[in-house]
Amino acid sequence: MALGWIASARGISFAINNRLFRRINNASPGRFDMASSSSSSSSVAQSGNNPLQCESDDGRRWWPCAGVAALNSKGEILIGERIGKPGSWQAPQGGIDGSESVFDAAIREMYEEVGLEHGRHVLLETTTTAVVKCKYETEGTRGWLEDEGYAGQELNWVVFRCTSSDLEMDPSLVCTLSGLNGERPEFSAVRWEGLDRVVDDVWEKKALPYRALRDYCVRLATRWEERCAELDLGGRWSRDNGRNVGVEEALVARGLSPDDASRLASEPYLQSWRRHSEARPSEWIVTTYRDDGWIEIRRELHYPIGEFEERYEGTSTIFGGGADDGGGGVARRRCFYLADADANGGVAHVAVSTMPDAAGQGGVVAIRQEQRARSQAHFLRPHVERAGHIHRSVRQMLICYRTHHSRLSPS
Incomplete structure (x- = not known):
């Protein structure tokens, strides 16, 4: 599916951690409410000129990421078990490169980490073109984000719907976990899981954006059931x-x-x-x-x-x-x-x-x-x-x- 309707990122360029990001001047600042810097905040951004903000009003910096919310017919989300961290499961996600839109970054990360292709295995959720945005803090973890001066990450969820019966029935037979596009493998296994269970089990600091996604998907689930019944x-x-x-x-x-x-x-x-x-x-x-x-x-x-x-x-x-x-x-x-x-x-x-x-x-x-x-x-x-x-x-x-x-x- 072509993404020609997604406006390209334009604005002032600057480098972060040897990767180029763009700070975008929003052409329509009233179209959505940017998430604040608080770790308890979340918002829904509409597609189009999506601002990718690396710094909040209080001066703290946040690493912008795209998250992949691939849903099956039951509304379960695709998650993977992280290599080297048994029992640690999460959805595919990754940093937004250069002038990528959130949608382009999510499609790329999904392919690189689990080998799924947009248009073949999944499709963008058509009920809404929203992006669920939520910042979460990672201070105190002694990771590279803290070393680089980031307060945490801003996770931008993009929702996809499964279109492949093979993926629906057994994602382990469809997904490629070897790492594509020259990227290192991220996951050792994949499965479908209910969002309630994911929220309960995910790393405590990352639970906030998963709760924001779950709350948003409650409305999507209702509309999905209506669409199926209307067919x-x-x-x-x-x-x-x-x-x-x-x-x-x-x-x-x-x-x-x-x-x-x-x-x-x-x-x-x-x-x-x-x-x-x-x-x-x-x-x-x-x-x-x-x-x-x-x-x-x-x-x-x-x-x-x-x-x-x-x-x-x-x-x-x-x-x-x-x-x-x-x-x-x-x-x-x-x-x-x-x-x-x-x-x-x-x-x-x-x-x-x-x-x-x-x-x-x-x-x-x-x-x-x-x-x-x-x-x-x-x-x-x-x-x-x-x-x-x-x-x-x-x-x-x-x-x-x-x-x-x-x-x-x-x-």
Whole structure:
């Protein structure tokens, strides 16, 4: 996502600790209330001409940093365990270089410290363009900040939303912790954690900005739930085969010939969606049909938020089952909402299914299926359109995994 709308930093340049920073003259000083020098203060700054202040009114100097608040579908934040400090967990953060905006610095630090890319793994939170700013003191720690004459740091939080199902389910399989762009590694492990737990466990002096972030994210959580509930997936859907990723390859890995895999991957896959209830507007009842006549029902499933299992009977092209093994099986499923740049409203419903033992592969290959439903019209048949039914696109992805590895990896 281009950040062309972010105003570039302009002002008076000066050097601090061999790194160049800019002290910016705010073109619109009334647009936000700058956090005071007190360690108990915090504020929310709007994007645009974000002043990066290195000195407060009382003359104390503060090191300006960008903090990465990457949130998953549950509102949990991505944190890492610091190398050499077992049990010390925090979110990615780092100093703001030169004329970088807060947003650019957060995107860079996120990539360097945990290997996540904006636009691929996460997206900027679109509900607000605010930056949560909070100063915290580090005096008495005998660290380099104190040696350089700083009272502490000014942490500028930038909020991101997870857009990758792999990251949502297990960040340890997605994040790169070796240090990128020539930077040293910062973390030995990563995980999702609730902000309440993070505030309780983080270093005492750094708890203040995490409390400010938590308080701010309470409002974001409410709006996120509203956005998910507002997503209209009701009506008739068809898988958009042009959006398929790895489907033919997965079917070949299941033992199908390339011709059969190509044919099956291009067949119609028709569904109708309806909300579960007014009390649970983010959950869906999904009916799948056997052909494009919309008459014979293959199955009907309730898609709750979270994890559940589906037991199926007979054979399945994707999940296997046949005469040799008696047919049937259990699919592990998980439903959640993710940020999605291609979806109307910026939110997509994601259902991920896994079969641990694909038929005919001796328990070696597992297939993971991802279905991402976006509220985006995709008309297939004129007579259906005239009848008032809207076909919408469903993105489908199949990936084969080797189950005997300690970590799942593509086959």
